[in-house]
Amino acid sequence: MAKGSLVARRIDIYDNVKPPLCTSCGKPLNPSSKAVSFYCPNCGVFLIWRCEKCRTQGSTYKCPNCGFEGP
């Protein structure tokens, strides 16, 4: 890979970076939080994020792509 392409892919401080949102509660996830991500068990397309609180409470999540409801 060319060096230039690596430089171009770096995130600049002026870039808008959106944090992932919890699929259950919709809150943004802190990078240091104990969140879990996995692809939808049914369709395998959508990346599901679950925050620590929703996992502890056993809140349900719903895949926006296929409508699968878990856990």
Next chain:
Amino acid sequence: METLVPVELYRKMGVIVGTQICTKYMKRFVYKIIQEGFYILDVAKIDERLRLAGKFLSTFEPEKIAVVSVRVYGQKPAYMMCKYVGCKAILGRVIPGTFTNPRLEYYLEPDVVLVTDPRTDRQAVIEASKAGIPVVAFADTDNKVELIDLVIPANNRGRKSLALLYWILTREILRNKNILAPKQDLDVGPEAFMVQKTVESES
């Protein structure tokens, strides 16, 4: 839709038999309550979840799957599953730090954890949660689903039940990985996954 194994086999192995307690989340998988107060699980939902779990686990590298079983009746099925699929088995007591302490010799870094019972395998579930690893679990009617990402409702106490569940899951993973043909079975039956009764317990 055709089930993975005949419904009679699910009944015979006691997969559908729950406990006399039912948690709020597990009520959605209950079919009925019999006179003695035992909750009976819905076969269609068990079958659907086994299919899903097989599909989900087959997306991971086999050596990145950890199968945990503290329960004695789940140890042989878990071992046999790991033998066929190639995943890592943690049988017996889960030593603290297995998923969280990289200094330990027995440190593992799996991508997904499969537990036999969320209550008895609590140490593994907590450590997986700290490490950000998704957890798939067999859950009976009295199990809570906290820190679990995919529930497979089933009887996780029975010797025959656990053997059949792990056998089906193994077969589904291998079918999804195209190691087995879509209608092909394993070279052994569910009896090979079963813990044999000792002579003392029979008498």
